[in-house]
Amino acid sequence: MRIEINNNYCIRCGICEDEFPCLFKRNYDEHCIDVLYDEIPAEYAEQAEQSAKDCAVAAIKIVK
Numbered sequence: 343m344r345i346e347i348n349n350n351y352c353i354r355c356g357i358c359e360d361e362f363p364c365l366f367k368r369n370y371d372e373h374c375i376d377v378l379y380d381e382i383p384a385e386y387a388e389q390a391e392q393s394a395k396d397c398a399v400a401a402i403k404i405v406k
């Protein structure tokens with residue numbers, strides 16, 4: 343499982359990091375959100391799925 347963020351949609355609200363700091367981190371230098379893993383560890387799969395549901399602009403895509 344991977345997480346892709348569509349930077350054309352992302353409004354940099356930071357909610358994904360606030361909710362799931364195990365998966366996301368604000369990147370202030372590049373004005374984007376970094377995903378902390380290329381391949382999401384199995385123990386974070388549920389959080390990854392939830393982050394996609396919680397993103398208000400549907401910028402988070404889960405790729406399996």
Ligand code: SF4
Binds near residue numbers: 347353
């Ligand atoms: S919750 Fe969605 S819009 Fe907000 S920073 Fe994360 S990816 Fe971007």
